[in-house]
Amino acid sequence: MQDEFNLLDMAEVPLHEWPVEQTLDNCIKCNICVTACPVAAVTDKFPGPKYEAPQAGRFRHDMQPTPDASVDYCSGCRVCNEVCPTGVRIAEINARARRQITKDSGIPLRNRLLGRNELLGKIGSYVPRLANFGLQNPLSRSMADMMFGIAKEAPLPTWSTKGTFWDWFKRTRAQRLKSEKKVVYFNGCATMYYEPFIGQAAVAVFEHNGYEVIVPPQKCCGLPMLSNGEFDAASEYHQYNVDHLHDYAAKGYDIIGTSTSCTLTLKEEAPELLHLTDERSHKLSYATWDIFEWLRERHEAGELKTDFRPLNMVLPYHAPCQYRAHRVGKPALDLLELIPGLDVRESTARCCGIAGTYGYKSEKYQIAMDVGAELFDFVKTQGSQVEMTACDSETCRWQLEHGTDLPSRHPIEYLAAAYGLYDLERRALLNE
Amino acid sequence: MQSIQTEVLVIGGGATGTGVMRDLAMRGFKTILVEKRDLSHGTTGRYHGLLHSGGRYAVKDPDAARECIEENLILRRIAPHCIEDTGGFFVVTPWDDPAFGDTFMKGCQETGIPCEEISIAQMLKEEPLLNKEMARCFRVPDGSADSFLTSECNVASAKAYGGQMLNYHEVKRLIKEGDKVVGAVCYDLVNDRDVTIHADLVVNASGAWAGKIAGSIGIDVHIIPGKGTMVAIAHRVLNTVVNRCKMPSDGDIIVPVHTVAIIGTTDVKVEDPDQFAIQPWEVQLMLDEGEKLVPGTKQMRMLRAWAGVRPLYQETSVADTRDVTRAYTLLDHSARDGVDNFITITGGKWTTFRQMAEVVVDRVCEKLNTKRECRTHLEAIPDIQHEPRTAEGYYWLGSRLARTEKNKAYGELACECELVTRAEVEEAITKHEAKTFDDIRRDTRLGMGPCQGGFCSYRATGILHTVRQPSIEETNVALRDFLQERWKGLLPILWGPQLKQERLDELMYLHVMNVDHMPGETASRLGPQMYDKGTVETRPQSAKT
Incomplete structure (x- = not known):
């Protein structure tokens, strides 16, 4: 036989099982990512996703020095992954490249600081008022800008002055619901130290639907470190979470988070970037849910209470990039639309610009604001009756508040409010 | 008809021809090189890019192996910018005889090729995608080479010494007067006209086409064009040259060069260096064999396939082209055929081009009764590019980035x-x-x-x-x-x-x-020669795996 060529040999391996770097071969140069990239649209410092991942990626090798500089301007928002028609894992390839840079030339102190939001959160929470004064006054912010390169205008959070989320959870232990139905809550650092009320709203919603909430020991998901190229430290954090959450996953408990980027990290960012293919990481990954992804499943199964009271307001809602990266649609939007009276306006802006720690960096602050302009303008065009906005991710909310001068809330706060459990103004549970 | 006079005419703008041109020019000969297309258009531009350590021939062809390691060390010194210092592995796969490893090691020792056995763990640390079932791994100083750049740099160097290069000048026939070759009639493809070049001496460095050139004056040079088909994987799956530790055969090497990894090659005797096709079985064979070295190869994106023709020379005919020596051959046609002022250099490897040039020009000196020392191994070939190099001066993958x-x-x-x-x-x-x-x-x-x-x-x-x-x-x-x-x-x-x-x-x-x-001709005479669809070669017995 002359022609022995066998196309069946090219057995299709499912794309999600491909090593990240291997996916660069899928690029057909179509430029769709370049036209969608929010960063490349506003600055020439970033050549765009196609250049950074599938193109520059062919010139990188683990065992050789990387000459990369421009990839540092990738915000990691993952819009490119979302639009790529051939499945190139652009954002992950870029994250790996940034890691390679730090291996070669070290990690700037500023990036180490920004990567350690958990540690900063912990330290600040001992003396929250002092810490808030330190972080919010112009003099110290100017100094931080000059000394570390943390933009003085950037929207840093404020520490909770009423204790951490865990303080509250322990304090109210006696009041917590006991039930056969249990969920595990992954609160994340922001809820822990800055916005414990989001965790309170989540617990209230779970309990209202008959679920007992377990909050096991946990650490930062590691994403800020992964974004800043500190893979080894991130790996330690992730391992801690695997150690402390794996047993619940093995028992079949759902592990649910209110921070979209934390849940995405547990689901796939950490295992993929750190090359973790072990059974335990895999189990945790599959057990992890974003809260609205999980709530929508309950609703579709007819298990979610819909005793909502009306919330009469116009609400611009922005689904964060990290949320869209879950590839689950927009479940928060699906559920907010169930609330009577709530006029939810869906933003189609690509990104708010902040992208985790990106917009905090002095050299990137203006880029982040320029990226966010699309979103800020969207909010403005919704009219003067708009009093607050909604967004699932903490840093995005802070950026949204910074760019619009309007308060922003997590969708779970609106849901808790619609159940009559939560005060949106005070950001506190009604029964406390 | 335009007519040009020179001392030495070199035919062929591949590695050998440009090497000869540089050596001639450096020794002060007035030199013209003609190439029928562009530099490196032939075999030089269509090989896998291996800078041989000699390991491939250490057992089978010790002469070729010795030539390779000598030149490998010289080229690293004089043209590091054309070389990537990848290093090379010889691996014993589950399909190979583990005992051959000892034979290989012995061969390397006898031919002076630095070789050390490394652990499989170390091999996988350096090249994690390699087959984990390997039995043994040997490290040798292989590298990969940019054959286009080397030819360009050789010519640039030769030009600086007064040499002249005419590309798109195809030799129609040699000119013989009495028992002497005195030049060649060339066809200038760009200007569509003939050009006569008169020379005191003609060097035929046209590789697989050497038989055609010599044949134009009735001299029989039996070149066996050995077609080698290669397939490029779209990115660098490997950073080290990886060879199978066995007797050289089809599909037993992957060479990382620039941004791709090339699986090579087949070796099929063809009648005409201008007329051959890439057969589906060849591509399949490259993938099957590549899979043995790097599992998953078949799922990877293939960038392209191409074929080059090796200029294998044997005075007597042989059945299998793999058995023809890879060492080079210099034919002085005055002794062999009674035709003076005509030298053919053929066979050999890209790696040995400089040594081949040296031997040729030594003979040219002898024939033109002058004594001038070769300096090509002493003087660095200038770098015509503006890319960053490593501390040792080598090209590295990240250069362009x-x-x-x-x-x-x-x-x-x-x-x-x-x-x-x-x-x-x-x-x-x-x-x-x-x-x-x-x-x-x-x-x-x-x-x-x-x-x-x-x-x-x-x-x-x-x-x-x-x-x-x-x-x-x-x-x-x-x-x-x-x-x-x-x-x-x-x-x-x-x-x-x-x-x-x-x-x-x-x-x-x-x-x-x-x-x-769009307006204009469909194709020009400067356009590509397509692989011939008409010829069908059957799969040789030796290609069965």
């Missing part, structure tokens, strides 16, 4: 896959006198990446038209020639991602640009 990042040239890229800037394309056209897009490609690597010209061909067309201002018809045909040239290497591997790519490219050129119907 480093340059692009340093110059912030990402907005200036004409070829995005290979990071070629607009300025480099312009330089290829103006300074290096590129005649076709394919010449620009050999100069800059334009169009050699995964999209295979999809996004750079139209840009290069615009640049060429702006810089040189030819007629619209000329520009159009130049574009068509290049698209054809890229297409011929894509046909054998059109499946999966590369098929998707080609479909997009097709939509762009045939549907949006309507490139088939």
Whole structure:
């Protein structure tokens, strides 16, 4: 036989099982990512996703020095992954490249600081008022800008002055619901130290639907470190979470988070970037849910209470990039639309610009604001009756508040409010 | 007819010819080199890019092995910018005889090739994608080479010493007066005219075409054109040259060169170096064998397939081209055929081109009764590129990315896959006198990446038209020639991602640009010679695995 060529040999391996770097071969140069990239649209410092991942990626090798500089301007928002028609894992390839840079030339102190939001959160929470004064006054912010390169205008959070989320959870232990139905809550650092009320709203919603909430020991998901190229430290954090959450996953408990980027990290960012293919990481990954992804499943199964009271307001809602990266649609939007009276306006802006720690960096602050302009303008065009906005991710909310001068809330706060459990103004549970 | 006079005429612009040209020019001979197409258009530009340590021949062909290691060390010294110091592994796979490892080691020791056995753990640490079932691994100083750049640099060096190079000059016939060769009649493809070049001595360095050249004056030089087909994986799956530790055979090597990894090769005797086809079984064999070295190879994106013809020389005929020596041969036709002032140099490897040139020019000196010492092993070949090199002066994979990042040239890229800037394309056209897009490609690597010209061909067309201002018809045909040239290497591997790519490219050129119907000729005489669809070679017994 002359022609022995066998196309069946090219057995299709499912794309999600491909090593990240291997996916660069899928690029057909179509430029769709370049036209969608929010960063490349506003600055020439970033050549765009196609250049950074599938193109520059062919010139990188683990065992050789990387000459990369421009990839540092990738915000990691993952819009490119979302639009790529051939499945190139652009954002992950870029994250790996940034890691390679730090291996070669070290990690700037500023990036180490920004990567350690958990540690900063912990330290600040001992003396929250002092810490808030330190972080919010112009003099110290100017100094931080000059000394570390943390933009003085950037929207840093404020520490909770009423204790951490865990303080509250322990304090109210006696009041917590006991039930056969249990969920595990992954609160994340922001809820822990800055916005414990989001965790309170989540617990209230779970309990209202008959679920007992377990909050096991946990650490930062590691994403800020992964974004800043500190893979080894991130790996330690992730391992801690695997150690402390794996047993619940093995028992079949759902592990649910209110921070979209934390849940995405547990689901796939950490295992993929750190090359973790072990059974335990895999189990945790599959057990992890974003809260609205999980709530929508309950609703579709007819298990979610819909005793909502009306919330009469116009609400611009922005689904964060990290949320869209879950590839689950927009479940928060699906559920907010169930609330009577709530006029939810869906933003189609690509990104708010902040992208985790990106917009905090002095050299990137203006880029982040320029990226966010699309979103800020969207909010403005919704009219003067708009009093607050909604967004699932903490840093995005802070950026949204910074760019619009309007308060922003997590969708779970609106849901808790619609159940009559939560005060949106005070950001506190009604029964406390 | 135009007529030119020179001392020595060199025929062939491959590694050997350009090496001879440089050596001649450095020893003060007035030299002209003619090449029927562009530099490295033939076998030199179509090989896998291996800088031999000699390991491949350590057991089977010790003479060739010795030549390789000697030259390997010299080239690292004089032309590090043309070399990537990848190092090489010889691996014993589950399909190979583990005892051959000892034979191999012994062969290396006897031929002076530095060789050490390393642990499989160490091998996997350096090359994690290699087959984990390997039994043994030996490290040798293989490397990979940029054969285009080397030829260019050799010519640039020769020109600095007064040499002259005429590309697109095809030798129609040698001129023989009495029992002497006194020159050649060439056809100038660009200007469509004949040119006569008179020379005191002619060096036939035309490789696989040496038989054709010598045949023009009735001298029988029996060259066996040994076709080797190669397939390029779209990115660098390996950073080290990996050879099978066994007797050399088909598909037993993967060479990382520039941004790709090349699986090579087959070895099939063909009748005519200009007439051959890439057969489906050859591509399949490369994939099957590649899979043994790097599991998963078959799922990877293949960029392109191509074939070159080895200039194997044997006075007597043999059945299998693998059995022909890889050592080079110098034929002084005065002794052999009674025709004076004519030397043929053939056989050998890219790695040994400098030594071949030295031997040739020594003989030229002898014949022209002069004594001039060779210095090509002492004097570095100048680097004509502007890319960052390693501390030792080698090219490294990140070179071009480093340059692009340093110059912030990402907005200036004409070829995005290979990071070629607009300025480099312009330089290829103006300074290096590129005649076709394919010449620009050999100069800059334009169009050699995964999209295979999809996004750079139209840009290069615009640049060429702006810089040189030819007629619209000329520009159009130049574009068509290049698209054809890229297409011929894509046909054998059109499946999966590369098929998707080609479909997009097709939509762009045939549907949006309507490139088939733009004004001008369909193809020019400078265009590519397509692989012949007519010939069908059966799969030789030796290729069965």
